[in-house]
Amino acid sequence: MFEMLSYDFMQRAFIAGLFIATLASISGTFVVLKRYSLMSETLAHSALVGVAVGLVAGYNPLWIAVVVSIFSAWLIEYLRSSFSIYSDAVLSIMLSGSLALAVIIVSLGGAFNNSLFSYLFGSILSVSDTDVYTIVVFGSISLVFLLLFSKELYFIAYDEEVAKTSGIKVKFLNFLLVTVVAIIIALSIRVVGSLLIGALMVIPTVAALQYRVGFRNTMFIALFFALFSVIFGMSLSYYFSLPSGATIVLSVIAIFILSLLINNRR
C-alpha cells in the first residue's frame, strides 16, 4: 500500500482523488435529494465537449471542461425552472447531444486517442501538478459554497415551495448548486472519467440513505463511502493496471450492495 505512495504520480492521484471524493459525495447528497441524479450524468457529458475542444485546440482541457459544464448547468436549470417541459427528457437530449458533439470534435481534430480515453474512464497516470492545483483551488471554493448554504439547500431539497415562501432565494441557490456541481464534475473527470463521475456523485449517498439516519449523518456516511472507494479503487487501479474510474465506481457499487443487504436484513 505505502510503496505505491513513493511515486509522485500516485501522490498526485491520491490528493486529487481524495479531494474529489469529498466534493462528489457532499455535493452528491444534495444532487440525490433534489432528484438531480441524471443532471450529474448530463453535465459530465457536457464537460467532455470542453475536453474535446481543449484537446483539439491545445488548451488545458480541464479549464475548458469547467466553462462548458457551467454553461450547460445554467442552460439546464433555466429550462427546468422557466418552462413546463419534461426535465428528464431535456437532460436525456443534452446528454446524448453533448457526447455526439464531443466525438465529432475530437474526430475532426484527429485527437481520438489514448488521451481522450483517459478523460472518459479516468487515469491515475494522467493527473498533473496543474490538475492537482486546479482541483484543490476550485474544489475548495466549491466546498465552501456548499457548506455555507447547506441548510438552505437542504430545505430546498425537502420542499422547494415552502422554502420559497419562507423567503429563501430558491432560484439563486438552485443556480449556485448546479454551478458548483458542474465545477466538481469537470474537475473530477481526470481521475474518475466523464462516463463514471455521475456514479461517484450519486451512489455513496444512495448507499448512505439505506441506513435511514438524519441529514448530517447521511452526508458523513456518504463521505466515508466515497473516500474509501477512491482509496480502494485507486489501489486496485495501481496494482492491476486498470482505469481508475472503473475500479472506484465498482468499489462504491459493492458498498451500495452491501448496505442494501445489511439494511434489508434488519
Add this chain to the structure above:
Amino acid sequence: MSLKPEVPIFEVKELSFRVREQLILENVSFEIFSGEYIAIIGPNGGGKTTLIRLLLNLEKQSSGEIKIFGKKLKDFKEWYKIGYVPQRATLVDESFPASVEDIVKMGRVARRGVFAGMSSEDREKVHDAMQKMDILDLKDKMVGTLSGGQRQRVMIARALASSPKILILDEPNTGVDMISQQRFYELLAKLNREENITILFITHDIGVIADDIGRLFTINRKATICNDPKKLLSCDEVSDLYGIHAHSLANHKHEH
C-alpha cells in the same frame, strides 16, 4: 387624536387570475386582520389553492393588487412572518433523511442568515414549536416513519418555529385519520386563541370547524365572504354550494 387604523395582514383588491383564456379567479377582494380565524371552502377547481398560491407569491396575478402587512407583494421581504403548510405536506418522501427536529429547524433557516449557526433563540423557538405541537418525544424519529397525524403536527411545528403572525394551511387534513383531524382543529383554535396567530386555511370539513371560525370565504371563481359562519344557511353562496350538507350541519349543531 385619532387612533391609527390597523394595517391588514392581507389586503386583496380586485384580484384576477387566468390561465390562457380560462378565468380561475375573478375580481376577488378581501382583507385579513391580525387574530382572525378564517376557513376557505369551495368546490374542487374553484380556485382555493390558486388564491393561496397568489397570496404566497408562488403565482403571478393577471390583474389586481395584493398587499402584505401594508407592503406590495414585490416589496415584501419578511416572509418568515407567514407560516405555510401545503396540501401534500403529510405525503413525505419516506426515504428522505430528516428527523423531526431537522424538519422543525427548517423553520428557522430564513431568519438565521447565511453565516449564522443555531443561536440559543433559534434552539428555544424550535423547542417551543415542538412542545406546542406535542412532538418533543418524537424529535429524533425519522419523519418518514411517522403517521399522517404526527407528520401534520411536525409540518405545523416547522411553520411555527419562525414565529409567524399568520398560518396558512392548504387542506392540511389530507392523509390524516379522523381522531387526528379532531385534535388538529383543537390545536388550530388554541393557537389562534392563546397565541393570537391568525389562521387561514382551506378545508372541506365545514361541519367540524363552524364553531371556531370567525369568517368563511367561499371561493368558486369569485369570492363570497360569510361573516357569521354559525348561521351557515344565511350565507347564500354556502347554501348554494353545500345545500344538503349545510342543512345536515344545521341539524347536527342544533342537536348539540
